[in-house]
Amino acid sequence: MRVDAHHHVWDLSVREQSWMVGPELDPIRRDFAIADLAPLAAAADVTSTVVVQTVGLVAETVEFLELAASNDLVAGVVGWVDLTASDVQQSLSGLMARPDGSYLKAIRHQVHDEPDVDWLLRPDVQRGLAAIADAGLAYDLLTKTPHLPAAIQTARNLPQLTFVVDHISKPVIGDPLEPWASQLRELAALPNVTCKLSGMVTEAPWATWKPADLQPYADVVLDAFGPDRVMFGSDWPVCLLAATYAEVAETADSLTSKLTPAERESVFATTATRTYKL
Template sequence: MSGRVDAHHHIWDLTVREQTWMVGPELDPVRRNYSIDDLAPLAAAAEVTATVLVQTVGVPAETPEFLEVAASNDLVAGVVGWTDLTASDVAESLAALQERPDGSWLKGIRHQVHDEADPRWLCRDDVRAGLAAIADAGLVYDLLTKTPHLQAALETVQALPQLTFVVDHISKPVVGGDLEPWATGLRALAAQPNVSCKLSGLVTEASWTDWKVSDLQPYVDVVLDAFGPDRVMFGSDWPVCLLAASYAEVVQAAEELTAGLTSAEQDAVFGDTARRVYRLT
């Protein structure tokens, strides 16, 4: 497989279901439908030939819909779906998804951990059992966290060495704020061999109207130093990124932020890491 991989993007159809995270008028710019057909020309212009389509809401019906999209579209190489990790039948739910004709496109599971009131939600016994079922199914788990959740994430990663974790959006630091305690928490996660990290979601953690690449560089430097390029992967977070930047601008920013890497290291960030971690074919 050649070409770049966009390891993190979404689609949604507001006529099918509401996106419950779209709260407030500041999200009006993305309050419309987005499809793979909308992404395709943007991806082609950026030399992206494969993508990972990631869940947006915690409802079971979305994952089968995304699997159908992946099976019918050459651009989507994998799906990170959703299942209720607190349920007693996580293994059965995952098996049902994987046994579908399009089930091979399921590569991982994600939950909006940063929306849970309990910062130690990941440490609950039922959640840990659900995560173990994800490992047993041969899937990856995407960690959607912020700084207050990093300690629980670390303990969970250490408790489940058989599960591969991917940190989304570098755990969403406030760009322009203090690097600590985010940097220390993320470095602790990076010290665990079963964790990778997505270089994604950065522009929307900065000022939406006047961010600069130089604002993002200190955070990216921490990520690249802590994980190494072979455990870092580019993701656009399209169309959420449109709140602050176009698809092309996000790609260009990522190129500038990784300009100091060797050609092989850049290849890792822009494709090889995602292909290996998500087992994309």
Template sequence: MAAGQGIVDAHHHVWDLAVRDQDWITGEELAPLRRDFTLDDLEPEARAVGVTATVLVQTVTVAEETPELLALAARNELVAGVVGWTDLTAPGVADALAGLRELPGGEQLVGIRHQVQGEPDPGWLLRPDVRSGLASVAEAGLVYDLLVTPHQLAAAHEAALRLPGCTFVLDHLGKPPIASGELHPWADAVRLLASLPNTVCKLSGMVTEADRPWSVNDLKPYADTVLDAFGPERLMFGSDWPVCRLAATYAEVGGAAGELMAGLSPAERREVFAGTALRTYGLPLHGNSPRVQPSSSPASTTRCSRAPVGR
């Protein structure tokens, strides 16, 4: 049965520390993530809330990781697409992308991402070599995932403006300051980005940006902002598993998203929880679940812990 009849989780990760270290997992707060997380760990949690297809997203800027993720996708029917990494500043981006497409699982490469949030230059996305790499991503028919913080949203807007043929997907709402409760200037920058038709946003990563303990009421102003700015047809659900486990279970993240989108019509909810991801990433239709959104759990009364990171 088609994935459009179930939920698409448009953002999650996996890693095996025996294969490669995740050097961003440092300090006591992130210590719960310093273990292996596999698709076998994810699948029962995802299936339990009606997820029938996922997008597996890179975590490190290492060329060898993307072929490994593609191979995992080729072996697991839950993973419908992979957002990988390649060096956008290199002169041979087009050749690198073509090479990835030739690998096992290469047909499931749907996007590219870089940890822009870690770049000291707030205008990194506007560098000529980066813009050339982004153009190659677009020419390859791939999407570019934006992992940025609020002060980098202006450059993201300018990059999307200059490259109208490239679809930019904003991860984790652009990491708003949920813990402080401040909306501006983040909201203004997000609305400016959303004014461009080649931009999409992931409803993901909120719980780890919230203060501890968090509630759905803490998340609502930020979810409402992106819903109003992008609309359901350019908003997609993502769990950010396993990073979300620092602050919430998979079911709590799904329940919170369901509650935040409860005011939408059934057709609009189908967009947020499946249609936008299927269309944006060009995902194949597969899976078997009758549900179209996470079941509503009492997430607004569940108080969970905060961690200051999202991937």
């Protein structure tokens, strides 16, 4: 059994994906449905997945909850609410009160798109994050290296909230490890933070990357967090810009090949199951 803790779906006839800017994203500028993922997941021995928001709309979260309730593959949803809104607690309560509301496991916002690298530290955002903790949900951190200092302080401010770092905070593969590595280690020192081993292939040169290029970054993550706070995610279909689903899964196997069987079980199943209460 394996859990893919991070993938997306979208239907461009329902809404545009505003982040798809530039011709380089043309390969994924089409619809992707759970039916497209299912055979790929089965081939990689993935039995459960977590579908993750792509746009800042509660309507998408509702659609994902409906998807999870109607499909055995999707075990959880990382959705979106406006953290800065005064009624964020009511928004969360409304989603969780739905018949399919139990599938809501976490909330995420595209922090790395905010011009202010300290966006997470805004008082209204901190209030919204506290409401997520009160609701018993986790929070996915979508950040890049410049956002890590604010993420560290935020995780310190809210020890009652479980944070999940998406895509190892998106270091540019091939650049020096510092300051990303030191800052990620500082974040990992906080017990309420976990990390997804995901999204690396698209932070590397798409056409020429190889697993060895990713290994130093994966080693930092595994050493800093320990396998019991690391979880595998494919980032499908975004990963298709640089690798197939099978290649991402095989690369994750390669990057974790030195772990014990129990440690690999944590990375590929246990951490995600525990963190997202799947």
